[in-house]
Amino acid sequence: MTRVLGDLEDTVMTHLWGARAPMAVREVQDVLRAEGRALAYTTVATVMDNLHAKGLVERSRSGRAFRYTGVGSRAEYAASLMKQAWERSGDATACFVALLSAMTQQQRAVVENALHIVRSTPQGTPGAQETGGAAQ
Structure with a gap:
């Protein structure tokens, strides 16, 4: 089951998903401090350990410390949350209609583009093509 990330977890994951290389706790703490979030090392370490327990990060030993990768x-994370909510809705059609009704025209165009990509991608190779943008 995919869990919704808390604010700090989301911020940490944003940096890990965007990192070019695995990051140590101290590196994440430094980035957060540069953004104005002065957090204790132990707080950041606990968050990263929790993310590891949730299966959202992998870690590998680097000397005495761990290095983390999203x-x-x-x-993919957002898609798993949407899929889970849809499956739990009790009425998948009503759920999807409500979602589409709440979207802007631009967001619906993104859905149409995604459907076109999925329909034109050979079965068994999901995500083989890039969407070229995100919904606002």
Whole structure:
């Protein structure tokens, strides 16, 4: 089951998903401090350990410390949350109609583009093409 991320978890994941290399707790703490979030090392370490327990990050030993890498992408994480909510709705059609009704025209165009990509992608190769943008 995919869990919704808290504010600090989301911020940490944003940096890990965007990192070019695995990050140590101290590096994440430094980035957060530069953004105006002065957090204790132990707080950041606990958050990263929790993210590891949730399966959202992988970690590998680097000397005495761990280095963390985000698993998957933000898009894959968001998709798993949407899929889970849809499956739990009790009425998938009504749920999707409500979602589409709440979207802007631009967001619906993104859905149409995504459907076009999925329909034109050979079965068994999901995500083989890039969407070229995100909904606002």
